Amino acid sequence: MGSQSTSNIMRYAAYVHPTTGLPRVSHYDLANGTIQPLSLTSGTPVRDIYEVIAAGASQIIPDGEPLSADDVKLLAPISGRDIMAVGKNYMEHAKEFNSSGYDSSDKTDRPSHPVIFTKRATSIIAHGETILPHPEFSQTLDYEGEIGVIIGKTGYRVSETDAWDYVWGYTNINDMTARERQRDHKQFFIGKSPDTFCPIGPVAVSKDDLPSVLKVETHVNGELRQSSTTQDLIFSIPTLIKTISEGQTLQPGDVIATGTPAGVGIGKNPPIFLQPGDEVSVSVTGLGTLSNRIGTAETSNPTVQRVSSNSPFRINNLAKTLDAGVGLTKLNGKQLNYQKKGSGSNHIVFVHGLGGTQDYWAPLISKLSLSENNSLHLFDMEGHGLSPTHPLSKMSIESFAQDIRSIFDVADITSSAPATLFAHSLGCLAALNFTLAFNFLFIINIKIYKILSKIKQF
DSSP states (O other), X not given: OOOSOOSSOOOEEEEEOTXXXXXXXXXXXXXTTEEEEEEETTSOBOOSHHHHHHHOGGGEEEOSOOEEGGGSEEEOSSOSSXXXXXXXXXXXXXXXXXXXXXXXXXXXXXXXXXXEEEEOGGGEEEXXXXXXXXXXXXXXEEOOEEEEEEEOSOBSSOOTTTGGGGEEEEEXXXXXXXXXXXXXXXXXXXXXXXXXXXXXXXXXXXXXXXXXXXXXXXXXXXXXXXXXXXXXXXXXXXXXXXXXXXXXXBOTTOEEEOOOOXXXXXXXXXXXXXXXXXXXXXXETTTEEEEEEBOOTTOOOHHHHHHHHOOSOXXXXXXXXXXXXXXXXXXXXXXXXXXXXOOOSEXXXXXXXXXXXXXGGHHHHHHTTGGGTEEEEEEOOTTSTTOOBOTTOOOOHHHHHHHHXXXXXXXXXXXXXXXXEEEOTHHHHHHHHHHHHTTOOOOOXXXXXXXXXXXXXX
């Protein structure tokens, strides 16, 4: 473990970049409320904590100016995988759970072996997001503040002696639970995995920057409900890592929620369950505070939108524009690299050939100073240059002709405001198809022999 000081540690937070709309990783200055975007030393933006773990702190540097945390959308620092979790791992909580009437898993207070279960990845939400009450599913919502251990390297049959070498760091977790579902199904998965039932964050921190003993505290509406440290765990973190890895491989970025201390709602007499509007805050040494409110029956489910927006297809050629289509224009249902140069009343549209880009026309434009008195419209055809293509998109002469039509539409070129069309190689076929399909007639108003006499190498 690192030093006892937590004042100058790197707190990694995931967020949505306000310009690109893509996930990025930052250092979250909790005291000042700012996030500092991070990149690798190569200049490549850091996209997630998995990259942080793989690269190592020495390969990560600040990138650009800090942003206000209020101006960005925070994401869970770790997402995309099921969370491994541990039940009844603090003695006093094991007692309160066993005597609550909601424990169908055991008849003794102290478990003989670690109780391991999983929470679905679809249950993960970020700090500040709303927890769905699921009134049609449960009337016994309960909180469980926990410390999440983040695995740092691949491990199989890891011994307790070596286990700390496999720990990268920590994060805050609220293991939300529908108690009657946990009781009635006689296991934990159903009651632990509803959408939004796994708030994580706001940050993840390397173990090297934290003390060896961590305290977790949970407040509900400002009232302290839970307080304990990792010294009070029944099964230590090395024991948990050994147990889980005995028959399965741990991956870098896997998260183990280590269990919750006494003080949950079912430990009260009578039980006190969470209600709409309640705020649950989980604080951990050096990791700040994870806070989320319980929503109402009318609260929309963010998980549905997030999952439905995920596509199994990877857009080809998108990496050239930071995987976000930065600088691209939505035309004909596609993202195309379109540029307008000049502001003259005469429109000129340029269509490059197969395998080419709009840059093919640069010598001609420069030699004839075409941008001085004309409005020039250049674009990369789908799958060419900076224009990406979807795996389901079928590129053809006809589809390229449709793209030309979209250029005419965005440029507001009509019969009353006509244009000159230049095409090269396969682009000539696309241009001809366009003119025939859409009943456009174009007159080349620059004599070919004049061009050739001025540009010998074009």
